[in-house]
Amino acid sequence: MRCGAPHRPAGSASDDGKMAALLAGFSRASCRFHAARSALAAATALPLRCPAAPLGPPRPLSFSAAELVRAAPGPLRPYLHLMRLHQPAGTWLLYLPCTWSIGLAAEPGCLPDWHMLSLFGAGAVLMRGAGCTINDLWDRDYDKQVARTAGRPLAAGEISTFQSFVFLGGQLSLALCVLLCLNYYSIILGAASLSLVVTYPLMKRITYWPQLVLGLTFNWGALLGWSAIQGSCDWSVCLPLYFAGVMWTLVYDTIYAHQDKRDDIVIGVKSTALKFKEDTKQWLSGFSTAMVSGLCVAGMNCDQTFPYYSAVAAVGAHLAHQIYTLDIDKPEDCWKKFASNRTVGGLLFVGIVLGNLWKRKNSETVEERSESR
Incomplete structure (x- = not known):
């Protein structure tokens, strides 16, 4: 007798046989049910008893540059990172x-x-990408020693030096195609900036003012844009505008350089952040004042109007707030202030457009007054 089985009299053996047959039938039916359930689960690829991960809220659709780069094919991604498209x-x-x-x-x-x-x-997009590629080619050994840049494709070994040169050639070729769409004066003027693009990354090894060279490079468009429209530069407008842009670069790139100042000291490269140290805010205030002055001179020399000067005032206020609230010892705050300079440039562009449209309103008012006389 099985342990735990109920005691039955001997005369009930036939009943026990019937009961055993019934239980066996139930067992076979249960096996067939489980087999059918397993087959259904395999066919639908939906496991019946698998501990599923908890479903979080749906991820919002994003069209940011970083998301687009992340969604790019794997072999292409290092090149997009090399040109800082993210x-x-x-x-x-x-x-x-x-x-x-x-x-x-x-x-x-x-x-x-x-x-x-x-x-x-x-x-x-092309020239910034080419500049970043050149910068990383020069700095690949330095980048390995800095936490913020150690993951760059060249420093991390994701792309070889040869592949980077080939990629650089492609970017410069496409940029040349864009340049050839302009007039001859602008083609020569644009080509002249290439020496600055190539030599800028070396400046941090030579001088504490690499940000000045970057300013001369990054603001070349202040000359090139005018010549592309007018056929040549009006230096009374272009030079003050270019000067203002260079001063602006000294502001935002000095802030940017404060992110890496500790690493820069260790590896032996120079920057305005290391030169200015605790006097950084005073220097930035001077550069901002010079920028606003250059914008005012450029505006006066091309007969700009009230919306333009309102935008210049807003730019000055934005820079003042940026400098006043800056914490040069917090890299995340330095990055935030650096990135906010897109707002500065956008404000000025809107002011230029509105100021130019305002000129027509002013000219129509003058014409109406002359006709009434």
Whole structure:
């Protein structure tokens, strides 16, 4: 007798047999049911008893540059990182001086040339990418020693030096195609900036003022945009605008350099952040004042109007707030302040466009007064 089985009298053996047969039938039916359930689960690829991960809220659809780069095919991704396509702040800072110049060169009462704005936008993406590639080729050994840059494709070994040179050649070839769409004066003027693009990364080894050389490089569009529209540069407008852009670069790139100052000391490279140290805010205030002065001179020399000067005042206020609230010892705050300079450039561009449209309103008022006389 099985342990735990109920005791039955001997005469009930036939009943026990019937009961055993019934239980066996139930067992076979249960096996067939479980087999059918397993087959159904395999066919539908839905496991019946698998501990599923908890479902979080649906991820919002994003069209940010970083998300687009992340969604790119794997073999392409290191090249997109090499040209910093996932960090578009630098591209905007290269592009915006071009938009200022194109806007100022427009005819009174007219919007900027959208074809030129698009052309210069493509050129800014390509040339910023080429500049970053050149920078990483020069700095690949330094980048390995800095926590923030150790993951860059060249420093991390994701791309070889040869592949980077080939990629650089492709970017420069496409940028040349964009440049050849401009007039001859602008082609020569644009080609002249290439020496600055190539030599800028070396400056941090030579001088504490690499940010000045970057300013001379990044703001070349303040000259090129005007010449692309007008056929040549009006130096009374272009030079003050270019000077203002260089001062602006000294502001935002000094802030940017404070992120890496500890690593820069260790590896032996120079920057304005290391030169200015605790006096950084005083220097930035001086550069901001010089920038606003240059913008005012450029505006006066091309007969700009009230909206333009309102935008210049807003730019000055933004820079003042930026400098006042800056914490040079917090890298995350330095990055935030650096990236906010896109707003500075955008404010000025809007002011230029509105100021140029205002010129037509003023001219119509003058004409009406002369006719009434």
